[in-house]
Amino acid sequence: MTEAAPERPKLSVRGLDFYYGEHQALFDNTIDIAPAKVTAVIGPSGCGKSTHIRVFNRIFELYRDQRATGQVLLDGQDILAPAFDLIELRRRVGMIFQKPTPFPMSVFENLAYGIRLHYRPTRSELHGRVEAALKAAALWDEVKDQMQRPGTALSGGQQQRLCIARAIAVEPDVLLMDEPTSAIDPVATARIEDLVVSLKERYTIVIVTHNMQQAARISDFTAFFYQGRIIELGTTEQVFTAPRERRTEDYITGRFG
Amino acid sequence: MRRRPATGRKITDGAVRALSLVASAVGIFFLGWILLEVARRGAGALGPAFFLDLPSPPGVAGGGLAGAILGTLAITALATLIGVPLGVLTGAYLSELGQGTRFGASVRFCVNTLMGVPSILIGLYVYTLLVLPAGHFSGWAGAVALAIIMLPLTARTTEDMLVLVPDSLRESALALGAPRWRVTLDVIFRAARGGVVTGVLLAVARVSGETAPLLFTALNSPYWPTTLSGPTGNLTVTIFNYAMSPYRDWQQTAWGACLLIMASVLGVTILARALIREKRR
Numbered sequence: 001m002t003e004a005a006p007e008r009p010k011l012s013v014r015g016l017d018f019y020y021g022e023h024q025a026l027f028d029n030t031i032d033i034a035p036a037k038v039t040a041v042i043g044p045s046g047c048g049k050s051t052h053i054r055v056f057n058r059i060f061e062l063y064r065d066q067r068a069t070g071q072v073l074l075d076g077q078d079i080l081a082p083a084f085d086l087i088e089l090r091r092r093v094g095m096i097f098q099k100p101t102p103f104p105m106s107v108f109e110n111l112a113y114g115i116r117l118h119y120r121p122t123r124s125e126l127h128g129r130v131e132a133a134l135k136a137a138a139l140w141d142e143v144k145d146q147m148q149r150p151g152t153a154l155s156g157g158q159q160q161r162l163c164i165a166r167a168i169a170v171e172p173d174v175l176l177m178d179e180p181t182s183a184i185d186p187v188a189t190a191r192i193e194d195l196v197v198s199l200k201e202r203y204t205i206v207i208v209t210h211n212m213q214q215a216a217r218i219s220d221f222t223a224f225f226y227q228g229r230i231i232e233l234g235t236t237e238q239v240f241t242a243p244r245e246r247r248t249e250d251y252i253t254g255r256f257g
Numbered sequence: 258m259r260r261r262p263a264t265g266r267k268i269t270d271g272a273v274r275a276l277s278l279v280a281s282a283v284g285i286f287f288l289g290w291i292l293l294e295v296a297r298r299g300a301g302a303l304g305p306a307f308f309l310d311l312p313s314p315p316g317v318a319g320g321g322l323a324g325a326i327l328g329t330l331a332i333t334a335l336a337t338l339i340g341v342p343l344g345v346l347t348g349a350y351l352s353e354l355g356q357g358t359r360f361g362a363s364v365r366f367c368v369n370t371l372m373g374v375p376s377i378l379i380g381l382y383v384y385t386l387l388v389l390p391a392g393h394f395s396g397w398a399g400a401v402a403l404a405i406i407m408l409p410l411t412a413r414t415t416e417d418m419l420v421l422v423p424d425s426l427r428e429s430a431l432a433l434g435a436p437r438w439r440v441t442l443d444v445i446f447r448a449a450r451g452g453v454v455t456g457v458l459l460a461v462a463r464v465s466g467e468t469a470p471l472l473f474t475a476l477n478s479p480y481w482p483t484t485l486s487g488p489t490g491n492l493t494v495t496i497f498n499y500a501m502s503p504y505r506d507w508q509q510t511a512w513g514a515c516l517l518i519m520a521s522v523l524g525v526t527i528l529a530r531a532l533i534r535e536k537r538r
């Protein structure tokens with residue numbers, strides 16, 4: 001993957017192993033994630049895609065029996081080091097989940113909540129930041145007159161864009177997306193795909209998807225995972241047209257998975 | 258392969274249906290009977306004097322339970338103030354931090370056990386703990402006894418309600434950079450507030466009818482509850498005393514007090530149900 005070489009990677013994973021209790025789910029993962037690009041993570045169900053990206057914001061630490069070893073460098077700093085400030089890590093690395101998860105508050109509060117966690121905005125700064133994030137998430141026009149409605153009252157696709165706006169509002173560098181469109185209808189999916197492409201100018205995006213066309217449409221790089229190992233990483237074009245590994249080809253052409 | 262005939266299944270199905278119908282009908286019948294009987298006998302006692310006056314001696318017309326009503330309100334409010342924060346925090350601990358830990362499991366076990374302890378035992382416990390050393394009965398002791406009864410009830414329902422909140426909501430709040438305590442207070446409690454409030458209301462309803470724990474703690478008093486440092490009038494012990502008395506008008510007043518408690522508990526329960534429905538919307 002020579003194309004990514006010139007710039008320093010946003011994230012560098014070195015020898016990452018992951019354990020659910022006794023069960024090892026990731027084996028010696030090593031990968032570089034290019035800055036300001038979309039990297040798609042593909043592979044059959046249970047191969048460790050979610051597990052892998054859930055290390056990037058250390059969200060797995062919510063669960064007592066889950067453990068990661070190895071190195072994950074964010075701009076050269078090891079985020080797995082105990083000294084790394086977890087709250088700052090999560091500000092810098094946002095996450096979007098498979099099912100939209102609006103907080104039980106108004107649309108406005110959904111965004112303001114994260115902003116207030118990390119900043120001390122004045123009233124007008126807060127409103128400005130909320131508006132900017134909703135615009136960046138292509139949701140502003142639809143919700144600008146219903147800021148006080150509960151976030152849960154929006155449609156599924158709108159809720160997912162609300163979650164993206166919420167993540168953007170705290171000014172992260174990286175956005176992790178775990179199958180963000182799998183619970184959403186095709187029209188809303190297309191909007192989110194457009195959104196992802198428009199966001200990559202400012203954010204490094206890692207997106208897990210089961211949808212090959214989606215990966216091909218929106219990503220610059222593609223990583224193929226199989227049984228907890230990273231089999232192949234390359235530009236999306238290369239991986240989809242001339243995969244180096246037999247297993248990648250079999251998966252992409254639908255022979256298994 | 259030979260098919261099983263359907264007749265046997267149908268007969269069993271019919272029998273189970275009939276049995277459960279009869280069981281529910283029996284339950285509802287007795288509830289209805291009690292409600293009607295209490296309403297019929299108690300309604301006559303509930304004049305203005307009942308709510309405004311202190312008791313009069315047997316045989317003397319007039320008089321009411323104003324002191325006992327205020328006393329019950331004060332003791333219950335105080336018990337809520339002590340028991341609910343402890344219970345809610347315990348429930349939050351069990352759901353949010355104690356999952357899968359040994360300590361959490363022990364706390365849960367204790368909560369469940371405490372819930373099964375007969376309330377008279379809790380009354381005696383507080384009697385030895387507070388009443389004996391002080392040398393006299395007190396409303397404070399009554400409130401502590403009721404608070405101890407409320408603690409496991411609210412802890413249990415709070416845990417049950419918080420556990421229902423999906424992990425994905427916890428994860429997304431954490432992923433935004435919220436510290437754990439803020440996730441719990443701002444997001445998880447907010448998502449579950451209807452259920453938690455309902456649990457609190459049901460606990461209030463439950464203790465407002467307790468007699469045994471007050472018998473050994475607050476005792477009773479025919480005076481205004483100007484202080485909770487001495488024996489304090491309350492409705493349930495008043496019912497106990499009046500119903501056991503040989504005087505017709507006292508017995509009548511006891512029915513009135515029963516009706517009042519019943520109506521309040523019914524009111525609180527209906528409120529709680531309305532809140533649950535509100536939450537589901």
Ligand SMILES: Nc1ncnc2c1ncn2[C@@H]1O[C@H](COP(=O)(O)OP(=O)(O)OP(=O)(O)O)[C@@H](O)[C@H]1O
Nearest residue numbers: 020023025043044045046047048049050051052210
């Ligand atoms: N909470 C858990 N406890 C134990 N094992 C788990 C847990 N979550 C995932 N695993 C195991 O870890 C492996 C990787 O799971 P992971 O969820 O990362 O796969 P995935 O590639 O995201 O799959 P999918 O495409 O179905 O989302 C699987 O073998 C799975 O069974």
Ligand SMILES: [Mg+2]
Nearest residue numbers: 049050051178
């Ligand atoms: Mg997954």
